[in-house]
Amino acid sequence: MSNKMLGIVNLEPANVHVEGIDDYRPVSATSFLGRYRILDFMISNMTNSHIDDIQIYIKNRPRSTIEHILGTNYNVNSKKGRFSILYGEIQGNNELYNTDIANFKANIEYIEQSTADYVVIAPSHFVYIEDFNEMLAYHEKMGADVTIMYQSVSTAKEDFAMCDILEFSEGKRVAAMSKNTGKFKNRDISLECYIMSRNLFIELIQKATATSSLFWLSDVVSDSLGDLKVVGYPHKGYVTCINSLKTYYKANLELRDRLDDLVTEGWPIYTKTNDTQPTLYRECARVSGSLIGNGCEIEGTVIDSVIGRNVVIKAGAVVKNAVIMPSVLINKNAKIENAVIDKYAMITHIKELKGTEDEPIYVKRRDRI
Amino acid sequence: MKQKKMVAMILAGGRGTRLYDLTKKVAKPAVHFGGKYRIIDFPLSNCANSNITTVGVLVQYESVLLNSYIAKDHIWGLDIDGGGVYCLPPREKDVTGLGLYQGTADAITQNLDFLDQEDAEYVLILSGDHIDKMNYEKMLSEHIAKGADATIAVLEVPMKEASRFGIMNTDEDDRIIEFEEKPAEPKSNLASMGIYIFTYKTLRRYLKEDEKAKDSNHDFGKDIIPNYLKDGLKLQAYRFKGYWKDVGTIDSLWEANMDLISDKNTLDLSDPTWKIYTGDNNAIPQIIGPNAKIDVAYITQGCVVDGEVKRSVLFTGSRVDEGAKVIDSVIMNGARVGEGAVLERCVVMDDVKVPAHMHLGSKNSKNILLVTKALVNKKAEGKDHE
Numbered sequence: 001m002s003n004k005m006l007g008i009v010n011l012e013p014a015n016v017h018v019e020g021i022d023d024y025r026p027v028s029a030t031s032f033l034g035r036y037r038i039l040d041f042m043i044s045n046m047t048n049s050h051i052d053d054i055q056i057y058i059k060n061r062p063r064s065t066i067e068h069i070l071g072t073n074y075n076v077n078s079k080k081g082r083f084s085i086l087y088g089e090i091q092g093n094n095e096l097y098n099t100d101i102a103n104f105k106a107n108i109e110y111i112e113q114s115t116a117d118y119v120v121i122a123p124s125h126f127v128y129i130e131d132f133n134e135m136l137a138y139h140e141k142m143g144a145d146v147t148i149m150y151q152s153v154s155t156a157k158e159d160f161a162m163c164d165i166l167e168f169s170e171g172k173r174v175a176a177m178s179k180n181t182g183k184f185k186n187r188d189i190s191l192e193c194y195i196m197s198r199n200l201f202i203e204l205i206q207k208a209t210a211t212s213s214l215f216w217l218s219d220v221v222s223d224s225l226g227d228l229k230v231v232g233y234p235h236k237g238y239v240t241c242i243n244s245l246k247t248y249y250k251a252n253l254e255l256r257d258r259l260d261d262l263v264t265e266g267w268p269i270y271t272k273t274n275d276t277q278p279t280l281y282r283e284c285a286r287v288s289g290s291l292i293g294n295g296c297e298i299e300g301t302v303i304d305s306v307i308g309r310n311v312v313i314k315a316g317a318v319v320k321n322a323v324i325m326p327s328v329l330i331n332k333n334a335k336i337e338n339a340v341i342d343k344y345a346m347i348t349h350i351k352e353l354k355g356t357e358d359e360p361i362y363v364k365r366r367d368r369i
Numbered sequence: 370m371k372q373k374k375m376v377a378m379i380l381a382g383g384r385g386t387r388l389y390d391l392t393k394k395v396a397k398p399a400v401h402f403g404g405k406y407r408i409i410d411f412p413l414s415n416c417a418n419s420n421i422t423t424v425g426v427l428v429q430y431e432s433v434l435l436n437s438y439i440a441k442d443h444i445w446g447l448d449i450d451g452g453g454v455y456c457l458p459p460r461e462k463d464v465t466g467l468g469l470y471q472g473t474a475d476a477i478t479q480n481l482d483f484l485d486q487e488d489a490e491y492v493l494i495l496s497g498d499h500i501d502k503m504n505y506e507k508m509l510s511e512h513i514a515k516g517a518d519a520t521i522a523v524l525e526v527p528m529k530e531a532s533r534f535g536i537m538n539t540d541e542d543d544r545i546i547e548f549e550e551k552p553a554e555p556k557s558n559l560a561s562m563g564i565y566i567f568t569y570k571t572l573r574r575y576l577k578e579d580e581k582a583k584d585s586n587h588d589f590g591k592d593i594i595p596n597y598l599k600d601g602l603k604l605q606a607y608r609f610k611g612y613w614k615d616v617g618t619i620d621s622l623w624e625a626n627m628d629l630i631s632d633k634n635t636l637d638l639s640d641p642t643w644k645i646y647t648g649d650n651n652a653i654p655q656i657i658g659p660n661a662k663i664d665v666a667y668i669t670q671g672c673v674v675d676g677e678v679k680r681s682v683l684f685t686g687s688r689v690d691e692g693a694k695v696i697d698s699v700i701m702n703g704a705r706v707g708e709g710a711v712l713e714r715c716v717v718m719d720d721v722k723v724p725a726h727m728h729l730g731s732k733n734s735k736n737i738l739l740v741t742k743a744l745v746n747k748k749a750e751g752k753d754h755e
Contacts, residue, residue, distance in 0.1 A: 034654040273649035277638035278404035278669035
């Protein structure tokens, strides 16, 4: 059973741009919810679905991903299972050609080498919980060539910008795919997660390469709707799409309340342990409505925020509706509201930083302000 | 040239009867401590940080959980070539048959074959129920520099408490000239910490002799050390400065946890150069709810707090519901304090659910209350009859 699917954690598509943060690492490797990296959710979905051969594709800046994957036990037999971190060479020195297809093509021998019957391909910037065995059962029941996971949403105007919209004909068959330009409220949004046979996947990579060097996987699937039976698989439950600074910020704050329900004993999210000590709350600390990582030292006030590992918040400081990444120092009396503070930043001289919920302020990695 | 090797042996077989129900099902070294750790993480992490590669753990009492825990030697980074954590329960042997460990020294005697096989040059004897951050590498270099046959780690204790300990009387060069177990009138305040380094060749000879001695307790403090002294061997005291605590009772276990939130705390668990490693359990980050009030606390991942927590330590996955009050208490792994319940000066055992509105412990109690499932059930029944 476990060898039935090869798991592929795909690149984020071109519409994903988390301003500031992705200058330093791929979005998938960004710190998330005080303890995780974003891709921990997708990899845990795969390993919890008993997939133990997983390829993780990255475009560039591989250090943080490699370090993280090496240091994490995703609950897979370490002899039998395999995690491969793969990346393609940028072709023609142009980012436009750095598509997922180009990366698959560059690593095609590792996809051919696999003995799995099926592949499940999903990027990690959509965060949700899903058992891929259920999706595979649906795929087989429908007799589909390709199954795409989607979510019916009522927030397509403000969220899921430039994501794929699925349009169905009868029997959940996908008739057309288009980009979400935010014109309509209710739409069926593709979560860009596909199940298909490994052979068809290889064929589609060849077809895409032959068609256009600008093609992404979603383009070649869209291009094949007439020849192949492509069906939609409805995802139920929470989904968030992290494709901008605003949505990264929003996802953190939203999951603050939901994490406890989302992550159950039967479906843990695995991540790297840093052997960090518990968090110390000192005498004047006032903390509420927040998600807090280990290793913090809190003397100030924290309201409705997400605080990463090893963050120090000094007396008199107030952190509200903010996302603070690991190892940040918020010095005495600094007031932070609606902000994303990147790793190792030190807020000392500036006494007030205030963004809005729609436009959170971003403070760069290692900034000293 | 091959490095001279020091093998650590952790005595982890004690039952810990003074911890009552906490050790009814698990051995004392496996008891949780400090939010996310187990007691044995301390000696094991100290070994790892002191560049010791081979550690034997002598287990005996209720050891299933402890055995499986220490088997994961990668937790402390000890899964290295030529090293590892070895679980050493009493074994049936060709000549002597099956016998339990009769004393601290006997536990080592029964594993001389292991030490021979590991080609030990020095043996470090540790206790599985101490909380400290000791550098054993430094202790070894002093042992070698002084040309000692044995080195005993000592702690300076207040003179008035000295009669509770095994006391080392030393000369001006810290050579031990006399050892007195719990002396009524102590001559020095250097208390033995139960941590020894022995040059293996000599120790082997003494253990072999001790094995044959009919009237021996087969104990390091009572037999081996006195024999070394009697024969004029060189015993050196190694003065340790820093945090050290024997967590043998509910009160001392509670105190050691409370030390972590004290202003005067000297046990720094945040030092990146001397981390205490522990088994991770994929808990979510801690959730501090909208109604939470936290005033001096040590809280770890997996905790969900929506009540009031004052001067307390919450262990992995514990919960304090809305309106509950936890004061001067330790809430162990997976325990839950129900809505409106009030706890004061308590240690709540793993997985105990304190029902809503139950009051336990008191501000002026002489001893810390150990809250068990049985206690909670009894109290809940009593309430029904009121």
